[in-house]
Amino acid sequence: MIKCLIWDLDDTLWQGTLSEDEHVVLRPGVQEVLLTLDQRGILQSIASRNDPDRALQKLVALGIDHFFLYPQFGWGSKATSIRNIAQEMNIGIDSLAFIDDNPYERYEVSTYLPNINVYEPVPRRDFLTFLNLRPLSRGRHPDAVNT
Structure with missing residues (x-):
């Protein structure tokens, strides 16, 4: 079971590369995915090759830093x-x-951390079903799978 999804930023969470263009925008549907995962109790983090101050400022400006x-x-x-x-x-x-x-990046992570689940971005409509992202406790969320 996945307890935490770690996002890359450039061309994954948002469209574009922050170091080249400060006007990056979220990929379509990402905000909904962030909220749904949060509601399901899935933790989220970031591993990104970006300037920390610029990246944090952009996350705050997009209203998703929390x-x-x-x-x-x-x-x-x-x-x-x-x-x-x-x-x-x-x-x-x-x-x-x-x-x-x-x-x-996916190759490097899967090579050095062979037990991690590594994915490339998929369209939003497929994302939540593509990953094994279930709530941390059964029955806590309407989407929980009861067996």
Whole structure:
């Protein structure tokens, strides 16, 4: 079960690259996905190669900064950023999912963290069913699967 989804920012959470254009916008449907995951009790974080101040300012301007716990920004390895997030949250790597548009980033993370679920972005209508993103406790949310 996925307990936390870790987002990349550029061309994944939003359209465009922040370091090239400060006028990036959220991908269609992302705000709805963020809210739905939050309502389901799925934690969310960020592993992004971006300037921390600019990225945080943009998240605040978009009104979505409150969704993300222990975001990691910088120019180092995303696998290291993900390890830091897991350690801060005190959860196992195998309960994380990572989403990134860049094939190299997905490859690097899946190579160094083979127990993590790694995904490329999909259209919003498919996203919530594409991932194994269920509530943390059964019956807590109307979408919970009861067995």
